[in-house]
Structure formats: C-alpha cells, structure tokens
Amino acid sequence: MKKIFTTLLICAGLMSSCDSLLDIDPEFTQDAENFFNTEEDFQRALIGAYDLMQTAYLQIFIGEIASDNSIAGGESVTDTQGLHEIDNMTHGGVNAELRDVMRFNYTGIARVNYIFEFQDKLDFQGKNQLLAQAHFLRAYYYFTLVTYFGDMPLIVDRRISLSEISRSERTPKEQIYAQIESDLAIAIEVLPWVQPEVGRITKGASMALLGKVLLYQEKFSEAASVLDELINTNQAGYGLFADYSTMFYVINENVNEDVFTIQYSGQQGGDYGCYVCLQGNLAVGFHGIRQYNGPFYGDGNSYNLPTRNLYDAFSPNDPRREATLLDIDAFIASLPNSGNITYARGGGGHTGFYNNKYIKRLDERGLPDDDLTSPLNYRAIRYADVLLMAAEAFARTGNDGRARTELNKVRERVGMPAINSSGQALVEDILQERRLELSGEGYRFFDLVRTGKAAENIQGFQVGKHELFPIPQVEIDLAGGNWRQNPGY
Template sequence: MKNTYKWFLFMSLWIFTACDSLLDIDPEFTQDAENFFNTEEDFNRAIIGVYDMMQPAYLNIWIGEIASDNSIAGGESVNDSRGLHEIESMTHGGVNDELRAVMRVNYTGIARANYIFENQDKLDFPGKSVILAEAKMMRAYFYFNLVNYFGDMPLIVDRRLSINEISNTPRTPKTEVYQQIEADLNEAKEVLPATANEIGRLTSGAAKALLGKALLYQSKYAEAAAVLGELIDGNQGGYGLFSDYTTLFYATNQNVAEDVFTIQFSGLQGGDYGCLTCLNGNAAVGFHSIRLYNGPLYADGNSYNLPTQDLYDSFQEGDIRRDATALNLDEFIAAQPNAADITYAIGGGGHTGFFNNKYIKRLDERGLPDDDLTSPLNYRVIRWADVLLMAAEAFQRSGNDGRARTELNKVRSRVSMPAINSSGDALYQSILNERRFELSGEGYRFFDLVRTGQAADRINGFEVGKHELFPIPQVEIDLAGGVWSQNPRY
C-alpha cells in the first residue's frame, strides 16, 4: 500500500489513548456513520485504515523470534522492554505490554474491517467487491494472529461491538474462529485480482497462501496441500524465488516476484516512541540494529532481537543463508580494511555477537528524520519460499513424499544446497529444518516449534500445557468483567 494513502480512520489512536476498551472503537454513539460511507472515496479511505493496522508487524518479528531458540531480547537493559525479556525467559504473565499490544492492534484491525461491513449496503460502485474482499482477508489475518497467540478469542463479525456488550461477550472456541478465517479467505481468494494494480494491495495469491497456512496450522494437511498446490501449479501471480538470497532483504529488492503477502513501509516519520503503532516506517529495523555502531554498510540502532549462537551453528557448511540471516559482527569487522576504526557498543540486555541481518538498518536505507523509526524495509508476511516449504510439509504429511521433495528442493537449489532424497519422518524433519534455515529472523520460529510439538525440546523454560499460548492480558480480562478466563497455568 502506498503510504501516501495512509489514513487514520476515526478510531486511529483509541487503542492507546482516549478509550481503554478492547472491543469498542469509540464511546457508544459517537460515530457519525450518516456522514460517512456515502461515496466511493469514503470506502477507499476506510480500507486504507484497515491496511494501516497491519503495520505493527514488528511485534510478530520480535515475539516470534525471541520466544524461540533463534534470538534473545537484547536492548539497553533487562528493563528496556521488560516484556520481551520475560518472553525470552518464558516468565511472561498477564501483565506484559508487548502482548497487550498484540491483542489490541489486531482487534483494532478487526473493528475497522467490521465497520466497513456494517455499512457495506449504503452504496454500490464498481470495485466495491474488491474492497470487501480485501477487508475479509485482513480480518482473517488479524484473527489468525490472535488465535495463534492466545487461542480462544471473542469472534465479532460484520459489526462493531458496543461497550455495553463487552462484559457479556465470551471467548469463542479456536475452532470456530478458524472456521471464520477459512470462510473469509475462501471468499476473498475468489474476488481479489491475481495481480494488484497498486503496489502493496492484496491479491488472490496472498489469500490462497494465507489460507494454506491457516489449514497447515490446524494440521489439515490434505486441504493445505490442495490449496498450496493449486497456488504453485497455477501461479497466476507470476511468483518465483529471487535469485540472490544474500541481497533479498535489501530495500532495492522489495516487491519482487518472491513477495506474496507483504506489508508496506516508507521512510516517513508518522509516529514516535510514544506511538510505535503510528509509524510509517518499520520499527523493527532500527531496534534490531547495532548499538552505537560507527563503520561501513550498517547504521546504528538499539541491539534488540539478537540471533543466538545456536541458530548460527545450525546452518550447514556452505549455506549462504547463515550470514544473510545472522550477522557475525566481529567477523564482519575483522574483514574490513579499516577494522581498527570501526566501533560499536554492547547493550546491557544481552549480547550474542550476532544481529538480525534481514531486518537491519543499512547506511543507504535510512529514513528521516529519526532513522531508528523510519526504515522503508517492508515486512514479508509470506514469501514464495515459505509457500513452497508449507506445501512441502503439507504434501509430506498427507502421504506425497515425492511432491514434498520437489517443493523442498526448489528452496535448497536457490542457495546451491544439495537435494534432499529422504522419505517419511526423515523428510519431514528436513522440511522443518529447512524452514529454520530459510525463514529465521522473520518471526515464524516460535509458532513453527509449537505447532509441530518441538517447542519443549528447543526452548529453555518452555512448559508443555502452558507456553503453547500466551496469557490473555489481565487488564483485558478486567475490562471484560471477568467473563474471559485466563489461559491455563498463567
């Protein structure tokens, strides 16, 4: 989505400022819908308001990595974003700013989408069906985030929720939420275009990819294989693997054939540290970057989300994805002709010697005026390599090892790694390992470990029966009048 269209709908900052109610947009009866949704432009402005709420994607990058074996929280000190340090150590509970932000951001996106559906019959115009399909796909995306973080969640469809109803709105079973996710995506994929006429707009390929992912996360392997196989075989969007993995995450290589579902960012300021959700830029990038760094290629930042030695060592010999994923800073500096002149600082929140080399600030990619907050690096929610690996997993789990090897080896061939020829459980584990090699640093690792039952073996402090889900923020339980129960063992 071009950020020149960025528009904060009526309820832009309700989530963190004037209103302290999770499911309500504004105090009851303050919305003047009679003066809105009367023109095509009103609907276009409204859908941009829904796109806007995908931009706090830095939360997924941070939590999906830091909660896993891939990263530590880092930062200036253990009190710097304490919630991330608690997530790293698996000591997080119902009071956690980052987890509360996840819930509120996603429900804000749902509320904005539902506001459109609440008023969808007020006006007909060419292209309205595409706007509604975009809203359905984004609503599915927001609910997908919520069920994977928190499990059962209140399901509100096609309307906003009055503040007076909140205390009587129970958590909806996760299976029912997934039914709505599937329904929204199945409808959206039939309406959205194969290719967008504006960079960043959603496509049928993006909807199919997210549907395949939602099915995979529910262990509906045969259904996921059918959806993802159709996407790969038809490939109406012209998707493909970018040739040079080492530069794939450079700003100059954005919106390429590998990008299936991407959240767009720009180098404009937007918000500030008091409102990270207001930013136009990708906040993760500045936070990931090297503290007080002074040297070539990279710019300084805040040393968050630091890759672990375990991740670095997991890569096979000769795999170029290792250095493209985890920057070994001291090794990089030693290779420079002016190594003695290059300096950086170590934060008190932990140091591994590695930095996230996918979402990191480079000297020629800085925004203005505060380049810690204004990175133009897009967030790739789903890229083509992920589609191929999800398909490989779905085919293998549904009994088609041959097709699974085909899709897996496409990903390995791109980085000149030898083909995998195994079958059965060995092939399955190779696919899961490949997801780590290919996708680390992008926010998927924790959820992959949980859904495949490997989290307890890989994550220090992980307790089976507890940490598969994050806790419901206690303040939201209180605001809901105690109708919402806390997740087990929190």
C-alpha cells in the same frame, strides 16, 4: 458521539490505536453513522483497516525471541521488559507487548467490521474487490489472535457496544478458524492475481494465507490442495529471487518472491511516543548495532539478537547463514580500517550476532527518527515459505516425491544439495529447512509450537502452558472477569 478521526471504534473494550489513518478533513466533524456516503469514504476506511498490519514488528520480535533463534537484547533487561519475560518464558498477564498484539489486531478487526456494517449503504464499481480485501484483513488479524491466545471473542460485521463488553465470552478457536477460512475463500474467489497498486492484497496472498491456516490446524490434505493450486496456477509469476544474499535489501522489494508483503514507508518521521503511529518498520532500527560507527550499517538498539544455536544450525557453506546473521566481530575484522570501527554491547544481552535480514543499513534509512522509520517491507509470506508449507503438507499426506520436489527447489536456489529422505525423516528435514530458510522473519516459535517441538528446543517452555500466550489481565478486567485466563498463567 462516536468519531472516526483517529480510530474506528474497536471491539471488546480494548484500547484503540493512536494512529490517524483516515485523514478526514476537517477533523472532529463526522460521526460514524454518516460517514460512508462516497466511494472515497470506503477507500479511506479500507486504508485504515490495512494500517494495523504495520504492527507486524511485534511478529518479528516475539516469533523469534520466544524461540531458540534469538534473545531479547536491548539496552537492559528492564528496557522493553515484556520481551525479556517472553525470552525467559516468565511472561504473564501483565505484559505490554502481548497487550499490544491483542489490541492492535482487534483494532484492525474493528475497522474491518465497521466497513461491513455499512457495506449495503452505497453501491459503486469495484465494491466487491474492496470488500474482498477487507475479508482478507479480518482473516489475517483473527489468525494472529488465535495463534497467540487461542479462544477469543469473535465479532463480525458489526461494532460492539460498551454494554456488551462484560457479557462477551471467548469463542472456541475452531469457530474462529471457520470464520478465517470463510473470509479467505471469499478473498480467493474475488481478488485478482495482480493488483494495479502495489501492496494491495491479491488472490495469491489469500491462497498462501489459507494454506498456512490449514497447516496450523493440521488439515494437511486441504493445505496440500490449496498450495498445489497456488504453485501450479501461479498467474502472478511467483518464483524464488535469484540472489538470497541481497533479497532483504530495499532495492529488491516487491519482487517475484513476494506473495504477501506488508508495505512500509520511510517518508514519515516518528518518535518513541507512539509506535503504532509509524509508517516505517521500527524493527529494522531496533535490530541495529548499538552505537555502531562504521561503514554499511547504521546504528540501532541491539534487540532480537540471533543465538549461537541458530548460527551453528547452518552448514558453513550455506550462503543463508551470512545473509541471515551478521557476525559483527568477523565483519569488522574483515574491513581494512577495522581498528577505527566501534560498537557497544547492550545491557540486555549480547550474542555477537545481529538479524541481517531486518537491520538498518546506511543507505536505507528513513526520516528521523530513523530507528523507527525504515522503508524496508516485511515479507509476511514469501514464495519460499509457500514451497516449504506445500512440502510439509505433501510429506504429511504420504506424497514424499512431491514434497522433495518443493523442498529441493528452495535448497537449489542457494546451492545446497538435494535431500532424498522419506517418511518422518523427510518431515524433519522440511522443518529444519524452514528454520534455515525463514529464520529472523518471525515464524520459528509458532513452527515449534504447532509441531510439538517447543519443549525440546526452548529453555523454560512448559507443555500445557506456553503453547499460548496469556490474555492480558487488563482485558480480563475490562470484560468484567468474564474471560478465563489461559492455563498455567
């Protein structure tokens, strides 16, 4: 009998999440077909579908480490080896982190599909709002999969039986994008600008994600239209948070800049045996300073270390440089008791810099193990990103004036001079601004790939191969060899 006490029947034969989200009491007593009997059942299932977004730590890791922004770091080159392979562009079909990306996102999709499979079983007030959130979640999970792997099996509104696994095929990414756009259109139509519960998906988050989806497909006119409506309508009161230097502190979460934010909690402890079981943001502790003994910061695991190349990309008078990158030696030297402050360098590499946006601070630690349980939220799309996406979409459709307007809002917030370029030079300025504004947040690799700039910026990048990550070999095997591997792997 199929149970829902831990997971909700994932599709395509992929491994399931080990996260116990639905908190069914008593456990082991309810089969899938007899679950959706109350509104509470639907709400529990939706919470379970939301939960897989907490694996966004992989986005922060891979989106930076695969690019020129960061190196893998860590204890050694064999500790979390998959990240080092991605860093060196030597990754292949056997890679634990890439397999996690696939199985976690398919688990999220399966949980959403489970809701839709039984959506007609019960009516209740607010059901359309619940389903609209589920539409967004499915779009988010499929968008992650298609940007990592390209063509993938597309399953909607139903579970997949074990007998179907060996017959499943990879769906062309164009069809997946069409489904993503359809799901987001429903979410935009139904959801409110502001939700009564913080962290629930809103109309603005749905519009922002749709704008991003369209931009990634080079549908620039459509992206410009969606993002223009978001900026001009903006009934949620989005804006640029005044103090960039403290924006990524816990005390400044869920502010006007937050359009689509993944919420974390530091109130539930965790251990290294099951990362997907955590309710905290493990990236924060992993980014921490190894064996650090000093003020303000907590110690951590020294992963995802920013590069000198990124540091040098900033103007010395750009306040975002210090807010984004912690120059550890300069920081220690600036303190009155610097001789008493120590830290260690990991065997996985050392650059002298740490990700200062998502880093463990002494007064922001969660319950033990606090390497894994930070309450610091992940800003999946913030308003500055919306403005820069809009600027790019306008520039690529010939509306340079509007593009400069949105670009310079972002620069003005941090006291940087206005940019007055036009044409292709303006596009290049916008892409550079994306790096300066958003570095450390997991976007850089995908920006380089979608704009055709990866080979010139990433050492070891092979055109025609590394635009996509390889399909995990174990999933190809589970599908009976029916899935073709991505080119070059």
